[in-house]
Amino acid sequence: MKHLLPLAALTLLWLPTACSGQSAPATVKPGTYRAVLKTKGGELPFGLDIQPTAGDARTYAVFAINGNERLPMDPATVQGDSIRIPMSLFESxxxxxxxxxxxxxxxxxxxxxxxxxxLPFEAQYGVTYRFKTEGKPAAKANLTGKWATNFGSKTGKVDTVNAVGVFAQKGNVLSGTFLTPTGDYRYLDGNVIGDSLFLSCFDGSHLYLFKAGYDVATKTLTGGQWAGVSGYESWVALLDPKADLPDPAKLTYLKPGSKTLNFSFPEPGGKTVSNTDPRFKNKVTIVQIMGSWCPNCMDETNFMSPWYKRNKQRGVELVGLSFERSPDMAESGPKIERMKQRFKIDYPVALAGTNDKAQASKALPDLNAVVAFPTTIFIDKKGQVRHIHTGFSGPGTGKYYDQYVEEFNRLVDKLLAE
Incomplete structure (x- = not known):
């Protein structure tokens, strides 16, 4: 479904009781809900935890639950007989x-x-299962391990590895994610029913539903992925403990003849941020190529912001170059500000252009290409680029996230010691 109306207008249309003043607002039962979005692939389930806010009977704290993640939504409000749960960072x-x-x-x-x-949405109070397993066949296989994965396979075989699945299964409960050269699918949660896999995720912006059947003889998963409102892609995965991705340090690099990353872009307040600014002189500088719309960037910023607060006195600087859906500061500036507020960012974040990768590459001509959001660039005290990391392995990837944090700190320590 598509509505050709602004989001605020849609909200007002949905809440006629709130405008009439004819009845007291309804109340929401506090606790856990099993929520579903009705997609073309079927029900996409996720958890919601809704709790009243102290001192305000019409405001609620809400968390989306995917596996071990409790993702805070913006404060929810009740008007009339309806509840509105916003995620303003993603305009959803x-x-x-x-x-x-x-x-x-x-x-x-x-x-x-x-x-x-x-998409149609429903949530039922007190129901905690992800995919319904009661009365269904018990799991016939344990899918724990690494899986060499090919999204979009046209042969039904893993002839090209463009992702790595990492799963952990306990009983019929399955969790994990897919790592790709440009990022990960964040926290996926689901079940194994008989010889079939079911996984889902909802983070306010991205929504994923995975289904696959398992062939025990070939140790192969074959299925489909539904994304967003209408996206679909087939996928095949082969159990392979040695499955790996291309080196993230070799996908984006400086063009021959370039030694630094030249940039000069405006912040929402109007100030221009440039690599020649005095704040970056003789300091190790980390450049975050990002976007407020990007969940992987959200995960990276959730790491970067507190890291910067702990380490800025050591002679290190951070700057965000945000590529948004619109190059218009009047539209994209507020989104950047909301992102800064949400993650308590106290380093500059500038509007660098649109999130089209070709346009982002033109905005940073010292690079061969921008192939992923986020991309992280490490610059030494002399202003020379020393390392470029494409993508980000977020906390949903487990040990891969821990490995990234370790390598990040080791590189910064090395550059600071020079």
């Missing part, structure tokens, strides 16, 4: 009518000023 929201133990409505995400994507 859940809006639903309250009907006892059931919330029923839709998820909305603004794509452009005139286009809003929607």
């Amino acid at each position: 929201e859940l809006v639903a009518k309250i009907d006892g133990n059931l919330l029923r409505g839709e998820w909305r995400r603004r794509r452009t000023a005139q286009q809003v994507q929607t």
Whole structure:
């Protein structure tokens, strides 16, 4: 479904009772809900934890639950008989009518000023399972391990490895993610039912549903992935403890003849940030190529912001170059500011252009290409680029995240010691 109305207008249309003043606001039962988005691939489940805010009977704290992740949404509000749960960072929201133990409505995400994507949404109070396993066959296999994966396979075989699945299974409960050369699929949670895999994730912006059947003879998973409102891709995965991806340090690099990264872009407040600014002189500088719309960038910023607070006195600087859906500061500036507030960022974040990778590459002509958001660039005290890391392995990847943090700190320590 697509609505050609601004998001705020849609919200007002959904809440007629709130405008009439004819009845007191409904109340939401506090606790855990099993939520589903109704996609073309079927129900995409995720957890919601809804708790009242002290001192305000109409405001609630809400968390989206995917495996071990409790992702905070923005404060939810109740008006009339409906609840609105926003995720302003991603310009999305859940809006639903309250009907006892059931919330029923839709998820909305603004794509452009005139286009809003929607999917039907329901949430049932007190239900904690992910995919329904009661009355279904027990898991016939344990899928724990590394899986060489080919998304978009046209042969039904893993002839090209463009992702690595990392799964952990206990009983019929399955968790994990897929690592790709440009980032990961964050926290996936689900079940193994009989010889079939089911995984899902909802983070306010991205929504993924994975289904696959397992062939024990070939140790192969074959299935499909549904993403967003209409995306679909087939995938095949082969159990392979040696599965690996291309070196993330070799995908983006300086063009011959370039030694530094030249940039000069405006912050939302109007100040221009440039690599020649005095704040970067004789300091190790980390450049974060990012976007407020990007969940992997969100994970990286969640690491970077507190790291900078702990380490800035050591002679290190951070700067974010944000590539947004619009080059217009009037539209994208507030998104950058919301991101800075959410993650308590106290280093500069400038609007560098649009999130089209070709346009981002033109904005940074010293690089061969921008192939992923995020991309992290390490510059030494002399202003020379020393290392470029494409993508980010977030906390949903487990040991891969720990390895990234270790390598990040080791590199910064080395550059600071020079």
